[in-house]
Amino acid sequence: MRRAGIDQSTKRSRIKMTSSPDKETEVQTSDQDPKSVKGLIDSQYETRVNASSGYWLCILLPFAFIINNIRYPKSSSAFDYKMTTIVSFGLCLQSIYIFTCILESRSKLLRICLISIPGICTSLFIQIILNQTTAVSVIWGLTTTLTYNYVYFKLLKTLPRSFTYGEASVAAQGLILFLMNGFLRIPHFVNNPPMTYMGQMNAIMITALSCLIVTLVLLYILKPLRNPVAFYPLMVALAVAVCTVPVTRQVPVVTLWNFIVSDLRRVAIIVFYIGLVGATIAAVNWRLQKDEKASTAVRKLFHLLVVFVYIPGLLYQCTFLYIASGVALAVMTVIETVRVIKVPPLYEALEKSFDVFADEKDCGNIALTPFYLLIGCSLPMWISPHACVTIDNALHNVILLMAGVLTVGIGDTAASTIGLAFGKHKLPNSTKSVEGTIANMVAQTLAVFLLVHFGYIHLNPISKLTTGFAIIFSSLIEAFTDQVDNLVLPLIFYITCIIT
Incomplete structure (x- = not known):
């Protein structure tokens, strides 16, 4: 994703074969x-x-x-x-x-x-x-x-x-x-219906995303639903279904509201997130007005946005971040659906945004990079058997859940920034630089050090070695893999931490 351009000339050529007068494959x-x-x-x-x-x-x-x-x-x-x-x-x-x-x-x-x-x-x-x-x-x-x-x-x-x-x-x-x-x-x-807040948020998220998947299947099968006259009422029906389906003791919208207002710190986090969303929209709009392709450095600003979202969320409001990640995934999916099936009046602006911010890995019709960024940072939380549950094992409770933030939000951003600015020595069999890879390791190590220094986590000597090994290994994978690092690196870090 960083420090190297893409040679479009290496794309495989295609030929067209006509199997029938009205069908072309x-x-x-x-x-x-x-x-x-x-x-x-x-x-x-x-x-x-x-x-x-x-x-x-x-x-x-x-x-x-x-x-x-x-x-x-x-x-x-x-x-x-x-x-x-x-x-x-x-x-x-x-x-x-x-x-x-x-x-x-x-x-x-x-x-x-x-x-x-x-x-x-x-x-x-x-x-x-x-x-x-x-x-x-x-x-x-x-x-x-x-x-x-x-x-x-x-x-x-x-x-x-x-x-x-x-x-x-x-x-x-x-x-x-x-x-x-x-x-x-x-x-x-x-x-x-679940009793705990975590159980209730899990029920709401699973139900909402399941309803969304059913809706997407209907849109794929029934093309008339893609017409604006049918599409927007379908989205309203989806929202109503998610807000009223009886998977919690009270309807989900009431349960979610009670959950939000029950903690002032949670309200403060939401206000902070709304401010970040507003700043992001303003930045995107400013970039679109310049009408030029966003550079790698500009795209990495979204990685920093993820850092500002996930670190406070994981440290202070993990359960809320859990449901917020599901909501964000659903909203992004609906927005991308509008763009892909060209639903007016929004799709033209979304298409322009895609043209400006798409990177070299977005070769197909779908903008997968933002999804990978969100999923990569959320995946440790989603697959953990006890996410957002307070336990004594600080390594698992914080470091593992931060696998995506450390590797993608902090490490990959530092690697890209330093690699583009100062990368002169290429790694063997890689387009990445030694300087960028070292920056990746240093940035992640510094982030963990600050978390320990300010008392958010407590690592014993073995845990420090484990975390250090995970940082080194994930940084090397980032340097040599040509797969989507937003998806791969969090899993590599997560697995390495537990194994070692």
Whole structure:
């Protein structure tokens, strides 16, 4: 993302093949044998240009869930968390199947036989570990893995040049795991509304995002809904449904209001966030008036914005930040939907913003970089078995939840700024500079030092070594990977901290 331009000349060429008078399909040229499955897949799906396949990304999310269960067995003992862990492992197996068997095997019969193996393994784990019946285990195991297989290729087909193979696997895994959690939890929320604030905010966020996903599917299937006359009433109906669905003891909008006004410090944080949003809108508008492409340094200002949002939120109002991250994701999704399907009168301004602020990784039709930034900083909070719960282990409670802020908000910003200004010595087999990588490590270390110095966290000698190793390792990954660092680095830091 930093210190190097993109050579547009390396984009793969495409040819058009007409299959019928009124239908035209684009097929990507490839050096692969057209008779092989790999050649066929490469001809049908366009991955993000100037990036490797990134197959290794498929293990990150499942690995994070697995080590959470091993390291924090008491906090991870809930049925839905164990189910999520088992299914994530099955999705990892399905990803490996896609990357190996499908891409290399020429036998259609063999592929049909192998495609169900990850689902069968998942079913066995569900039956043995969670003590479920054979029928329930098979339904969950096969449904999740085969649905993942469909969603994975649907993402590559629908959003060409937006993902590498590995990035698409992370996106599909996250979507399937979220939908599964919604299916498991929403009926439980209706029958037994949660009592704690964290439980209530979790119920509201899961329900709201699930309703949004259903709405997006309807927009994808039913094109008349994209007309402004239908689109805006649909959005109003979505908002009403989210505010009134009975997943809390009081309707969600009342529960959320009571949660906000019950703490003056929470109100102060909200006022602070509103000020940041206003400043951001003003800055974006000022940049649009200049009518020129935003530089990397300008785009990194959004990373600093994330720092100002997440550090106070994690330290003082973690539960509110949890629900706010879900709201932000929903709002960004609606805004991007308006831009992509060209809903007047807003889409023209949004399209201009995309043209100005899109970076070299936004090669497809969707502006994924801002989503990756939000998701990367929020992911440690979302996957933690006890996020926002006060515990004695300060390393887990603060450092792990700040994995995205440290690596992306602070480290990557410092690396980009210093690398662009002073980077003269390139790392071997990388476009990144030694100076930028050192700046990455120093900035993260300084941030942790300040957190310790002002008493927000207390690290023993072993914890200090663990954090230091995670900083070094994530900085080196940032220097050498060509995958989306906003998504990769937080998971790398999170996993490294727990393992070591």
